[in-house]
Amino acid sequence: MIYNIRKFFTILSVMVLGGVLVYNCEPEPDSLGEQLFLNGAAEGNETSYDLIAYNIDNNDTIRTDAFKLLSLVSSGSTTSTAVLGAFNEKQFGKQKASYFTQVRLAANNPDFGTDAVVDSVVLVLKPIVSVDSLKTTTDESYVFPNGNVDAKKVVNTYPIKKYGKAKLNGGKLTLQVNEVTEFMNGLNDIVYSNKNFDTNPTALGSKEIKDGSVSSVVITKDSDNTELFTASAPSVRIPLTASVFQTKIIDKKGQPELSDVSNFIRHFKGLKVSVVEEDGYLFQFTPNDMQLIMYYKSDKIENGVKTRPQTTYEFAIKGSNMHSAYYEYDRTNAIINDYANGNTTTGDLKLYAQGMGGNSIGIKFKEEEIAKLKKLYQDDKAAIITAKIRIYTDEATWSTPYAKPTASDFTIVQKDKDANGKETTAFTADYTSLGALFIPVRAYNTDKNPAYYDFTVTQSLKDIVESGAAYNNKYFKIDLAQFAPNSSGTVAGYNYTTRAFSMLRTVFVGSDPSNQNKIQLKVTYGTKK
Incomplete structure (x- = not known):
């Protein structure tokens, strides 16, 4: 069954992109066929997995020349x-x-x-x-x-x-x-x-x-x-x-x-x-x-x-x-001091994202959760169809009149370390695969409390679970900013963003086991029958 679905995706991709997408590239959710799974046209299972989410302290400083x-x-x-x-x-x-x-x-x-x-x-x-x-x-x-x-x-x-x-x-x-x-x-x-x-x-x-x-x-x-x-x-x-x-x-x-x-x-x-x-x-x-x-x-x-x-x-x-x-x-007496601890081992309970040099958000996959996904892939031939990081605004502390971010108000990049410990930054694997057609973030209920956002990381997770790529030194960095366009209207590069003058700030729920809206990895996968 999974073979036939993959074959369908491949044919559809060639039709839409004129052959630009190759066989192993997975489509962006809601753009090239995820709805077939979610609406019952084919079998799919969605499961939630815990993440390590933490605050990245930028020392309230950013380049502003x-x-x-x-x-x-x-x-x-x-x-x-x-x-x-x-x-x-x-x-x-x-x-x-x-x-x-x-x-x-x-x-x-x-x-x-x-x-x-x-x-x-x-x-x-x-x-x-x-x-x-x-x-x-x-x-x-x-x-x-x-x-x-x-x-x-x-x-x-x-x-x-x-x-x-x-x-x-x-x-x-x-x-x-x-x-x-x-x-x-x-x-x-x-x-x-x-x-x-x-x-x-x-x-x-x-x-x-x-x-x-x-x-x-x-x-x-x-x-x-x-x-x-x-x-x-x-x-x-x-x-x-x-x-x-x-x-x-x-x-x-x-x-x-x-x-x-x-x-x-x-x-x-x-x-x-x-x-x-x-x-x-x-x-x-x-x-x-x-x-x-x-x-x-x-x-x-x-x-x-x-x-x-x-x-x-x-x-x-x-x-x-x-x-x-x-x-x-x-920051004297500000509540951010109690929660933005930068705990990269188990995560922070609340995430404080802020433009103009304020905090970024770091997100890592948990080793035990990756092990579960690998076992599903190896034992049940479960292939990942989509993977999304879902993050909620904190209902208790960020019930404010200030505008909530839209989907375009975020940037997400992928961070890796090579064998020598040198850190590299790049677009996520999904963006690299699909380019201008890719929609990295989707926003929901921004006029309500809480709002939530889905960040697509399908290809990054597939690379780890299905292709054996290393993940111990990999994490995602999320900022309240936009990618800046070039003269043709496409994104100029991962390091060209509006962070230097983004006025936004928002408190999100982090790795809080007691909160039903804790940050999670939502994975939809299909299995052979």
Whole structure:
């Protein structure tokens, strides 16, 4: 019977994939025929086996330099993501995110004209927002301050996509900008999330995000409807101290500090953006969309008449600049300290997964359970059809309003050690076999408590049970992150993920023998009759 079923799978695989799948590759659950077993069209048995699941302590640190923050690729262009904010809760403790960036001149040796004086400077930051929750207000009697021009002002307001206590203090969060006083090195230098570059303690500027929302603005002239000002993307405009830019930029005209990139990034070393509050919410923004704009006036003579029109100068704040994220943690009195013990022998009772350098989850097969499966295979010719690691959110401790992860919010990789003890990392054997067609994770009941998730490890288990591959040094590593796509839309590689800026965290049930929702290996197998 098993022979005929396998033969059917082989024929179907060739039909679907044009011969890409070979005879021994097993299909992804629910994609190439598992339903035949589960719905009674052929015989199959599902049995549960215990696992060793434990917390992997990443020391609350992860690489967060420009390479990791700018590694997402979409439609052939590089995008960027970073996190700001603060969030404190009893399970994981406090997590606070700040952001560093270098600043460059638009071109070397800029000419600001005669008797240039800075009017104002703004740092424009664009959070990721919910575009389907737009609110519009219009002021038909607005007077544009530069020239006292009668105008119309249209403001579109969007809520920021938040993770945490979105309504704490009415959704207020205060952004603060400080000048960096420590050289931040170059674009290709590695930086970790525990690196806090030195800054001038006197803030360059600050801005309160009210109600957790940001706005786009368009101002048009009443007389002819021409645009006087536009900020088409919803953003936060943080006013900075004009005198600092007068001294460090305008007054340095023609001097070595502005002559080339190397001199400038040692003269004006960069900016730090942080939040004042110690609790509230986290949000993501796009560093490549940031702007640093200086408004200034200088002399202009036309037909013998001198005027002082306002001019804008936009610094280069993206691209080849060095960027990094800084994450602070305070685990004092957090419940994670009682359970995240990293017990690789019998497992931890609860599993604490967290992005941005927090814990990962490690999972190992148990020797005695592998022995049972091998005996089934040898004695009863039981062939593994599917194998899934099933993990539940912890109903007792993680009954929260915070969004549960979706299936795409996880990464799973396979870890092995060679004969010399060197650890290697790779995609799971299932992903390697099926590639883009493979769905590694399925999510269930994410709108309920508990939710649960199935991670497919069919081929990895078959390799051990049916082909005799070693398993003592093998384990799986699960993170709350996504695999980043390349320009063609497929996964770029196992080490290209969103871990550096994933705001998610969740408590799962681990290897707890007293809990009916303990993590388990669910194996469906068929036997010859």
